[in-house]
Amino acid sequence: MSLCHLPILRAGAAYESLDTVELKDLRGGASVALVSQANAGMLRRDMAKISAARRALREVPAAQLLDMCRRAGELFLCETLPTGLNGEKQSPQQYIQNLSATTGLPHALCRLNMGKVGQVFTQMPQILSGLTRGLDLESVRRGQGEHDGALVSFYALADALTVILPSNSPGVNSIWMPSVALGIPVVLKPGREDPWTPLRIIQAFIAAGYPPQAFSFYPTDHEGSNALLQLAQRALIFGDENTVARYENNPTVQVHGPGRSKVLIGDDCVENWREYLDVIAESIVANGGRSCINASTVVVPKYGREIAQGLAEKLAKIEPRLHDDENAVLAGFANPKMADIIDAVIDADLPGAEDLTAPLRAGARRVELENSTYLCPTVVWCRDFSHPLGNREFLFPFASVIEVPQSKMLEQIGPSLVVTAITRDEKWIDELLQSRMIDRLNIGPIPTNRVQWDQPHEGNLFEFLYKRRAIARA
Amino acid sequence: MNPSEAACQLDAHVREMIAWHFSSETGCPFWLDWAKKSGSDPRETVRSFEDLTRHFEHFEDEWLRDEPNERFVPRAFAGQPYYIFETGGTTGMPKQRISWRDHLLDYEEFSDTLDDKFFPRGANWLMLGPTGPRRLRLAIEHLAQVRGGVCYHVDLDPRWVKRLIEAKEFDVANRYKEHVVEQGATILKNRKIECLFTTPKLLEALGEKLDVPDAGIKGVFCGGTQMTPQVVRFLTEEVLDNRAQFVPTYGNTLMGLACSVPMTAEDRWSVTYYAPQPRAVLRVVDPSDTTRTVGYGESGRVELTTLTQEFFVPRFLERDEAIRREPRGRYCWDGVGEVRPFGQMEKKTIEGVY
Numbered sequence: 001m002s003l004c005h006l007p008i009l010r011a012g013a014a015y016e017s018l019d020t021v022e023l024k025d026l027r028g029g030a031s032v033a034l035v036s037q038a039n040a041g042m043l044r045r046d047m048a049k050i051s052a053a054r055r056a057l058r059e060v061p062a063a064q065l066l067d068m069c070r071r072a073g074e075l076f077l078c079e080t081l082p083t084g085l086n087g088e089k090q091s092p093q094q095y096i097q098n099l100s101a102t103t104g105l106p107h108a109l110c111r112l113n114m115g116k117v118g119q120v121f122t123q124m125p126q127i128l129s130g131l132t133r134g135l136d137l138e139s140v141r142r143g144q145g146e147h148d149g150a151l152v153s154f155y156a157l158a159d160a161l162t163v164i165l166p167s168n169s170p171g172v173n174s175i176w177m178p179s180v181a182l183g184i185p186v187v188l189k190p191g192r193e194d195p196w197t198p199l200r201i202i203q204a205f206i207a208a209g210y211p212p213q214a215f216s217f218y219p220t221d222h223e224g225s226n227a228l229l230q231l232a233q234r235a236l237i238f239g240d241e242n243t244v245a246r247y248e249n250n251p252t253v254q255v256h257g258p259g260r261s262k263v264l265i266g267d268d269c270v271e272n273w274r275e276y277l278d279v280i281a282e283s284i285v286a287n288g289g290r291s292c293i294n295a296s297t298v299v300v301p302k303y304g305r306e307i308a309q310g311l312a313e314k315l316a317k318i319e320p321r322l323h324d325d326e327n328a329v330l331a332g333f334a335n336p337k338m339a340d341i342i343d344a345v346i347d348a349d350l351p352g353a354e355d356l357t358a359p360l361r362a363g364a365r366r367v368e369l370e371n372s373t374y375l376c377p378t379v380v381w382c383r384d385f386s387h388p389l390g391n392r393e394f395l396f397p398f399a400s401v402i403e404v405p406q407s408k409m410l411e412q413i414g415p416s417l418v419v420t421a422i423t424r425d426e427k428w429i430d431e432l433l434q435s436r437m438i439d440r441l442n443i444g445p446i447p448t449n450r451v452q453w454d455q456p457h458e459g460n461l462f463e464f465l466y467k468r469r470a471i472a473r474a
Numbered sequence: 475m476n477p478s479e480a481a482c483q484l485d486a487h488v489r490e491m492i493a494w495h496f497s498s499e500t501g502c503p504f505w506l507d508w509a510k511k512s513g514s515d516p517r518e519t520v521r522s523f524e525d526l527t528r529h530f531e532h533f534e535d536e537w538l539r540d541e542p543n544e545r546f547v548p549r550a551f552a553g554q555p556y557y558i559f560e561t562g563g564t565t566g567m568p569k570q571r572i573s574w575r576d577h578l579l580d581y582e583e584f585s586d587t588l589d590d591k592f593f594p595r596g597a598n599w600l601m602l603g604p605t606g607p608r609r610l611r612l613a614i615e616h617l618a619q620v621r622g623g624v625c626y627h628v629d630l631d632p633r634w635v636k637r638l639i640e641a642k643e644f645d646v647a648n649r650y651k652e653h654v655v656e657q658g659a660t661i662l663k664n665r666k667i668e669c670l671f672t673t674p675k676l677l678e679a680l681g682e683k684l685d686v687p688d689a690g691i692k693g694v695f696c697g698g699t700q701m702t703p704q705v706v707r708f709l710t711e712e713v714l715d716n717r718a719q720f721v722p723t724y725g726n727t728l729m730g731l732a733c734s735v736p737m738t739a740e741d742r743w744s745v746t747y748y749a750p751q752p753r754a755v756l757r758v759v760d761p762s763d764t765t766r767t768v769g770y771g772e773s774g775r776v777e778l779t780t781l782t783q784e785f786f787v788p789r790f791l792e793r794d795e796a797i798r799r800e801p802r803g804r805y806c807w808d809g810v811g812e813v814r815p816f817g818q819m820e821k822k823t824i825e826g827v828y
Contacts, residue, residue: 018707019702
C-alpha cells in the first residue's frame, strides 16, 4: 500500500509537490506519511494573490461562519475527514495514532489536545466575544455598524494571517482558529512533526462549509518560512528570546516566546502550602509540560525547600508509560538530541541548586521506552532568581522553586505569560493587578494551564487583525 | 551512433588527445613536466578512456590556482592570445583556465540543440547571470550572435552574493538580487528580446516582477545552480506558464556545457544532463572508491574529464553529486541526473541567490 501523501493547500486547492518529507513513527521507525513541500517561489507567487481568499471569506455572513464553526467542531472531533492526495481519509482514532506516532505525544495527551481544539470550534462565539469585547461580528465583516449606540468602523490589517506553527503541542493551533471565524484567511506553515492537526482543522472547516480559498497550508523549509514571514501583513510565530528580539520592532509579526509561567504563594497562604501542591503539580505537568502556560517556577516567601521536596515527591512518581496507556502523562521527544541537550544543560547548570527529584527517581532523568526518549519530571530547589535554573523553562515538566519575600516577588519575576497567585491579600492582589510583567493572572489556586475562552491572552488576535477607524456618515 | 560506437569514438579521441598533450611538439609544460616526473609516457599506456582512471590520479583544483597559466599553454598554440576564465571563489586566488575557442565551440554545438520555435533565429537575448571573468558572459553573447541576434547584459557578481550569504546578510543579498532583476526587467520592457539566459533563482525573481512570456520571452536557457525536479516544474508550469520553453543545462568553466534532453511525463521533472562528449566526459563515481562508476540509477560524486586540444583535465572531482542515468536520444553516453551539491565537501557549499 502506498504511503498517505499530505498535500500542500494553495488557497484550498490541493497540490502535490515533487519535494517531499517522509514522516516516520518515532517509536518503530516505520514510514507514516509523505508530506509535500512548497518551494519559496511558489509561496511568493501565491501570497501575491491572497486578497482573493479574503474576498471569498468575506462573502459569508458572520452568523453563518459561527454556525459552520460549531459544525466543524463536531466534524473535527467525531468524523472521518480527507487527509491524503489519493483520497485517503482519517478517522478521529487514526488522527490520534498518526499524531502520537510522529510527535511522541501519548494517546491520552493527543486526545486531551484534540478535545481542547474541539472546544475552540464550539466555544467560538464566547472566544470572539472576549476578543472583540462583544462587538457585532456582522459589523466587523461589513466594515461598519453600531456598538453601544455609536457608529463604529473596523478594517482588516491583513488579507490573511500567516502562522509558522511549532510541533510541541497540537493545542497551539487554537491560537489561529478565531482568525477565519473573524473573516481573515489563514496561511499555515505546519511544524515538521505535526502537519496532522492543522490539516484536520482545515478539513473540518471546509467540510462544514467554509470557503476552501480561506485555507492555505504550506509545509516548507526555512527559506519558505522566511518568504512567508517577509510577505505576511500579519504573522504569528513561536520561538525563543532570540526570535522575540529579532521581531521586537516589527509590528506585523507577533512572537509567542517563552512563557515563563509561574505559581506565586503569598504570605497569607504559605502556611497551608500542602493544600496547593496538587494545583502546582498540575500547572507543571499538564500536557506533558510542553506548553508555555505550564508553570516553570514556583515562588514562595518561605518553606521553599519543603515545598520543593513535596512537589518532587509527587512528580517523581510520574514515569514514562506506553504510548497507548491511558494514564501516560509524559511525551517522548521527536528529536532525541533535544532531550540529550536539555538533560546536559540542567546538569551543567545545577551546581548551587539541588535536583530534589533525582534521589526519588528509580533511574536517570533521561529514559528510553519503545525507542523513544523521555525526560522525567524534575524539581530543582534554587535559592534565588540569580541561579541559572531560577527562571528557565524546558520542553518537559520542569520547575524551580525559589524563596523570595512577597514584597520583592513582583520586581523579580520578570515577564510571565501566566501567573497563578495563591493569596487573599487584597493589597497584594492590587499590586499583582498593576504588574506589567503578567500577561494572564489567576488569583487563587487555579492551575496555570486552565484557559477560559472569553479571556484572551498573549495578545488580542482581533486587535492584531483589525483596526478601528473614526467614521461619520452624512 | 549507438553507445558502443560512442565508446569507440571516445577511446579514439582519448588516444588523440593524449598524443597531443604529451608530445613535445604540441603539449604544454605542465603535462610534459608531469610525464617527466612520473617516469611514464601516457602515449604508450593510455589506449582508452578506461585507461585514464588507471593512469591518472584526480586532477587537483589547487593546480588551477597555483600554476601560472602559461604552463597550460600547448606549444601548438604558442603566441596566440588567449582568454582566462575563472570559476567560483570568494576569497583568495580563484581557479582559472585558459581558452581559445573551446567556449565558442561548446555554445555553437549547443545552439544546434535549440528549437527554433522557442529560440528563434535572429532573436535577441538577455543574459541575466554571472558576468565578470566567467566564460558564460562571452559564451552567451556568442550564442546569440551565432543565431543571428544580439545579447543584452546585466552585471552580476556571484562572489559578492556568496560573501553576503556567508555573512548571513540576507537582506543585502536580496536587495542585490532585486537590483539585478530590476535591471533585467527594464531591458525586457524596452527592447525586443525573445531569448533569455538566467539562473533558476533569478528567473523566479524576474517572474515576480513581470509575466515572463508576456514580456516576449519564448525560450529560457537556464543554468548555474542546482535545480530540483520541483523547481524545474514550478519554473516551467508557473513562471513560464508552459508558454515559453525551459531548457536546463549543467555547465562550468572546466567542462563546457552539458545539455538536457526534453523531458517526458515519466521523468517526473527530473533533469538529466549529457556532457559534450568526447570533448568532456562525466562519470558518476562511488565517493569512497572513485575508480568505481556507480550503477545506473545510483547516486555518486560527479567526476569530469576534459579532453580538448586547448585543455586536458583528467578525473576532476566536481563539488556535485548526481544520479547516473542511461544514454538517451541523441546522446549515446551516460548522463547525470538531479545534480546537487556534494554533501561531504570540506567547505560548505553555498548556493547563492543568483
